[in-house]
Amino acid sequence: MNSNGNHAIAAGCNCCGLSRRGLLWTGLAAALAAPLRAAAQTSLPPAAAMQALLDGNKRFVAQRLTSFDEDLTILRQNTVAKQEPFAAVLSCADSRVPVELLFDQSIGHLFVTRVAGNVATSEIIASLEYGAAVLGTAAIMVLGHSGCGAVKATIEGKAVPGQISGLYAPIRPAVAAAGSDLEAVVKANAKIQANLLATASPLLAGLIKDGKLQIAAGYYDLGSGAVSVLS
Ligand SMILES: [Zn+2]
Numbered sequence: 001m002n003s004n005g006n007h008a009i010a011a012g013c014n015c016c017g018l019s020r021r022g023l024l025w026t027g028l029a030a031a032l033a034a035p036l037r038a039a040a041q042t043s044l045p046p047a048a049a050m051q052a053l054l055d056g057n058k059r060f061v062a063q064r065l066t067s068f069d070e071d072l073t074i075l076r077q078n079t080v081a082k083q084e085p086f087a088a089v090l091s092c093a094d095s096r097v098p099v100e101l102l103f104d105q106s107i108g109h110l111f112v113t114r115v116a117g118n119v120a121t122s123e124i125i126a127s128l129e130y131g132a133a134v135l136g137t138a139a140i141m142v143l144g145h146s147g148c149g150a151v152k153a154t155i156e157g158k159a160v161p162g163q164i165s166g167l168y169a170p171i172r173p174a175v176a177a178a179g180s181d182l183e184a185v186v187k188a189n190a191k192i193q194a195n196l197l198a199t200a201s202p203l204l205a206g207l208i209k210d211g212k213l214q215i216a217a218g219y220y221d222l223g224s225g226a227v228s229v230l231s
Pocket of ligand 1: 092093094116117118145147148149150151
């Protein structure tokens with residue numbers, strides 16, 4: 001690590017033994033970290049960040065959105081050079097799960113990763129690591145939802161065209177754990193993916209241990225619009 005606290009990119013890091021390959025991302029992230037951190041205006045502790053998500057969802061359910069009152073021109077101008085999202089969400093790609101809307105958030109507030117079945121692939125983990133370690137997101141919610149087509153297809157295990165079946169493998173552990181009931185498997189999958197994030201990524205695990213990050217699994221009900229935290 002150099003005097004600025006950044007890892008050297010050209011060679012392996014002496015302080016933590018990270019490989020050169022791993023340092024390519026880490027170094028890039030560290031290079032971006034300084035101006036973003038310097039620009040930070042707000043910082044919520046993990047529990048408050050998670051609560052802010054849930055409070056936003058309550059406003060969405062009650063149809064009392066406040067994010068639409070914000071001036072989008074000002075929000076855009078204030079976020080051209082920096083972003084300070086307070087939380088991250090891993091959601092399904094499903095069009096009925098509009099993440100910013102259902103948490104009543106606007107430009108620059110949420111760091112959102114989406115993939116069908118909300119599975120924690122290596123690219124998703126890398127993205128959420130960037131959100132947490134570089135941008136400072138204090139909470140990550142893995143959000144499953146009712147009527148999830150990716151989970152339903154995995155339960156059924158039918159032949160599908162193209163590369164769609166590539167989604168089956170990361171969802172199968174939830175099917176093995178919860179059986180054939182769609183809602184039960186969706187909830188099991190959200191919990192499994194959240195646990196994967198918290199344990200498979202040493203970076204995220206370290207932030208949790210240091211009290212800088214909370215990861216939770218949630219369930220979005222398409223009919224009511226309500227998000228419930230799964231335990
Ligand atoms: Zn889905």
